[in-house]
Amino acid sequence: MSINTAVRDYLLTRRTVTAPFLAEPGPDAAQIEEMLTIASRVPDHGKLARWRFVLYEGAAREAVGERLHEIARAKWPERSEEQLEAERRQFLPAPLTVGVISTAAPHVKIPEFEQLMAAGNACFNLCHAANALGFGAHWVTRWFAFDKTAAAMLGAKEGEQFVGFVHIGTPQTTLEDRERPDAKALTTRWVAG
Numbered sequence: 001m002s003i004n005t006a007v008r009d010y011l012l013t014r015r016t017v018t019a020p021f022l023a024e025p026g027p028d029a030a031q032i033e034e035m036l037t038i039a040s041r042v043p044d045h046g047k048l049a050r051w052r053f054v055l056y057e058g059a060a061r062e063a064v065g066e067r068l069h070e071i072a073r074a075k076w077p078e079r080s081e082e083q084l085e086a087e088r089r090q091f092l093p094a095p096l097t098v099g100v101i102s103t104a105a106p107h108v109k110i111p112e113f114e115q116l117m118a119a120g121n122a123c124f125n126l127c128h129a130a131n132a133l134g135f136g137a138h139w140v141t142r143w144f145a146f147d148k149t150a151a152a153m154l155g156a157k158e159g160e161q162f163v164g165f166v167h168i169g170t171p172q173t174t175l176e177d178r179e180r181p182d183a184k185a186l187t188t189r190w191v192a193g
């Protein structure tokens with residue numbers, strides 16, 4: 001079996017570039033289409049594809065910020081304007097954010113848990129796709145993935161759940177790596193009892 005050193009090197013070194021460090025240029029229409037194609041090429045029990053994507057780009061990013069700011073002000077009336085101001089910039093400066101929504105629903109054979117994991121796979125593969133095309137990516141959920149009013153404003157329908165928002169753009173810096181788990185310490189070998 002031959003070793004794919006490019007893939008191995010990538011997997012051993014990949015890391016998130018956090019949203020504040022993602023800027024223009026963002027991907028063009030053809031690159032977005034390719035990324036979403038890669039994102040959808042994931043292990044998915046039953047081939048149900050129980051996820052969908054919502055794109056936030058251009059002027060929509062500021063409009064999203066204004067709405068998040070409004071919802072946050074109603075949700076946390078005790079917060080100062082200064083504290084709430086950050087909500088306006090949630091989808092800035094990254095030129096593109098992709099919302100990944102789980103559309104998991106009851107199925108005769110495939111548990112919803114597995115459908116949800118497949119949507120998570122799509123989210124992470126989208127990060128890989130962005131990296132493969134030369135962009136940085138940051139997968140977040142934040143409060144608005146779980147707040148019903150905010151999630152509905154962002155495009156989730158009744159019964160749907162955001163599994164993440166992937167901010168995508170050109171990295172403005174190289175971030176230092178963070179501490180990584182010791183896989184050995186997380187591993188045991190099963191023995192027959």
Ligand SMILES: Cc1cc2nc3c(=O)[nH]c(=O)nc-3n(C[C@H](O)[C@H](O)[C@H](O)COP(=O)(O)O)c2cc1C
Binds near residue numbers: 014016163178
């Ligand atoms: C489901 C999920 C939700 C996350 N939500 C957030 C978030 O809301 N805010 C945040 O700063 N990081 C969040 N993260 C963490 C980042 O995506 C990322 O894992 C981390 O910043 C660095 O990881 P990496 O360098 O291994 O890619 C989330 C990760 C996952 C898997």
